[in-house]
Amino acid sequence: MEINATYTSLVAVGDSFTEGMSDRKPDGSYRGWADVLAGRLAARTPGFRYANLAVRGKLIGQIVDEQIDTAAAMKADVVTLVGGLNDTLRPSCDMGRVRGLLGEAVERLAPSCGQLVLMRSPGRNGPVMERFRPRMEELFGYVDELAARHGALVVDLYGAPALGDPRMWDVDRLHLTADGHHRVAEAVWQTLGLAPEEDWRAPLPAAVPPGWASRRIADARFARQHLVPWIGRRLTGRSSGDGRAPKRPELLPYDVTPLS
Secondary structure, three states: OOOOOOOOEEEEEEOHHHHOOOOEOOOOOEOOHHHHHHHHHHHHOOOOEEEEOOOOOOOHHHHHHHHHHHHHHOOOOEEEEEOOHHHHOOOOOOHHHHHHHHHHHHHHHHHHOOEEEEEEOOOOOOHHHHHHHHHHHHHHHHHHHHHHHHOOEEEEOOOOHHHHOHHHEOOOOOOEOHHHHHHHHHHHHHHOOOOOOOOOOOOOOOOOOOOHHHHHHHHHHHHHHHHHHHHHHHHHOOOOOOOOOOOEEEEEEOOOHHHO
16 A cells, blocks of 8 residues: 555445544534544545445444445545444344345445445453454454455454553443544554554553442443443334434535544
């Protein structure tokens, strides 16, 4: 990949990870790694255009049905696709179907853009990660296969210990903090052949582990505020993204001012 390559447009496709949860801005909306990346690209390329079609809670089938054709039609220099992880976190998951749909998405996107970027997503270290690790690794293995087959780039966030650190994750234990999103933006930036500006893999400073009482309080808050509602949505077939439109549905010039 050429160092200091020039890109004039970016389209981001996916779910909550790409929408930007939980990197909350002062107005309550979400920024996230894709917005950060777009801002940095826009700062070096006049007229840079950006669209973000990602919507929280989307499964890979919904991403294919609702986002892929729109993204392909935009003919962007760079398209990022991150999807399928929500499927792997469901109690019942047909990995063959997930692989097939992800393959379909890549086959439709790769010829339509200058460079397709895929990811091996990060995961928070802990019991949930261990439970679903086999599915995640099957998904990421297929991501590597698809990238090799279609000339896509792969950003390996899964292999970065720093992004597994629980301090990089919001209280919902599902979404990265602002620091986590900034590291992802830097990882994609470097994967696109742009000169590194920081070490996104750098470990966090050592910290004293929280005591037993603090952990139990945090676990109770997590269960009450996040786990129980999440289970409720799964049981009723609802999603946090139901009825929600993408935050940047059109490929338009990107104003870097909101990032200041």
